[in-house]
Amino acid sequence: MKASLQRLAERASEEGLLDVAYTTADSPFGALLLARTPKGLVRVGLPNQDADELLVELAERVSPRVLEAPGQLDEARRELDLYFEGRLDRFDLPLDWSLSEGFRLRVLRAISRIPYGQTRNYTQMATSAGNERAVRAAGTACGRNPIPIVVPCHRVLRSGGGLGGYGGGLPMKRELLQLEGVLGD
Amino acid sequence: MPPFQTLIDDHAGDVMAVLRAAVGRGDAEDCFQETFLAALRAYPSLADGSNLRGWLITIAHRKAIDHHRARGRQPVPVAEVAEVAVTDPRPDDALWAAVGALPPKQRAAVTLRYACDLPHSEIADTLGCSTEAARRSLHEGIKRLRKELA
Numbered sequence: 396m397k398a399s400l401q402r403l404a405e406r407a408s409e410e411g412l413l414d415v416a417y418t419t420a421d422s423p424f425g426a427l428l429l430a431r432t433p434k435g436l437v438r439v440g441l442p443n444q445d446a447d448e449l450l451v452e453l454a455e456r457v458s459p460r461v462l463e464a465p466g467q468l469d470e471a472r473r474e475l476d477l478y479f480e481g482r483l484d485r486f487d488l489p490l491d492w493s494l495s496e497g498f499r500l501r502v503l504r505a506i507s508r509i510p511y512g513q514t515r516n517y518t519q520m521a522t523s524a525g526n527e528r529a530v531r532a533a534g535t536a537c538g539r540n541p542i543p544i545v546v547p548c549h550r551v552l553r554s555g556g557g558l559g560g561y562g563g564g565l566p567m568k569r570e571l572l573q574l575e576g577v578l579g580d
Numbered sequence: 581m582p583p584f585q586t587l588i589d590d591h592a593g594d595v596m597a598v599l600r601a602a603v604g605r606g607d608a609e610d611c612f613q614e615t616f617l618a619a620l621r622a623y624p625s626l627a628d629g630s631n632l633r634g635w636l637i638t639i640a641h642r643k644a645i646d647h648h649r650a651r652g653r654q655p656v657p658v659a660e661v662a663e664v665a666v667t668d669p670r671p672d673d674a675l676w677a678a679v680g681a682l683p684p685k686q687r688a689a690v691t692l693r694y695a696c697d698l699p700h701s702e703i704a705d706t707l708g709c710s711t712e713a714a715r716r717s718l719h720e721g722i723k724r725l726r727k728e729l730a
Binding site for chain 1: 581582583584585586588592593596609612613616617620621623624
């Protein structure tokens with residue numbers, strides 16, 4: 396049955412019927428859900444998030460043609476593995492932004508340009524997105540980032556130097572910042 | 581609609597069992613691919629998601645019929661069908677061989693009832709006949725199996 400299902404995913408992809416391909420990938424923090432469309436990576440689910448709920452959300456918001464197809468995510472998995480080993484400082488993956496729009500999308504695009512090992516604060520992100528007073532909304536945009544890690548919302552901190560929040564939990568944010576050498580051990 | 585993968589997780593085994601009984605083990609794989617590709621193609625515009633299992637099994641049946649038409653015969657190589665594992669405990673080989681030898685309508689009715697656990701009304705929908713006719717096919721099929729296996 397496993398071979399049949401693998402063949403099905405391949406044929407679905409060839410015939411343009413695989414709108415959302417997903418897999419789970421190991422990470423030092425636990426299992427990540429990775430999902431992509433033909434355009435690019437659309438969702439990264441963190442270990443503390445319910446993968447089934449994320450798939451239902453993808454079915455509703457992107458397309459119900461959601462199939463488990465690990466082969467479609469080989470490159471994403473490879474880059475994430477290298478990143479967690481500290482051997483990759485810039486993701487080179489096409490992204491599908493279709494889960495975000497408006498101000499939030501502009502904040503996330505600004506976040507995606509923060510270089511490895513650097514941080515910004517929420518005020519700077521609000522300003523980059525074109526509204527320096529929308530600091531709280533910038534925080535919300537970070538919190539709703541559909542592609543965490545790859546779109547590095549963990550590099551956005553509170554203005555006073557506090558860590559702020561993180562969808563995957565603060566310990567994970569702290570460890571990612573340690574990995575990138577921003578925080579000491 | 582739920583993610584298509586949940587249909588696969590929940591019903592792929594049943595669909596494969598139906599197809600193995602209907603076209604034999606050797607050709608079931610091709611029909612399985614055709615069934616799920618057709619389902620995937622139609623899925624976003626499916627209006628009624630209340631019986632996804634019945635919907636998949638109906639498609640599987642159409643694919644099995646297409647397959648038989650393409651071959652221009654009424655196959656079911658007995659030795660291959662005998663390997664089908666449909667439910668637990670594993671059904672015995674002689675039984676499945678006998679099911680495979682039934683006339684098409686009786687064979688479909690028996691398979692849908694016992695391998696897929698469909699009620700008479702859904703068997704009727706799948707076969708495109710009345711509930712009464714489905715009940716009759718099932719009854720005739722069972723009677724014949726009893727005789728064969730006695």
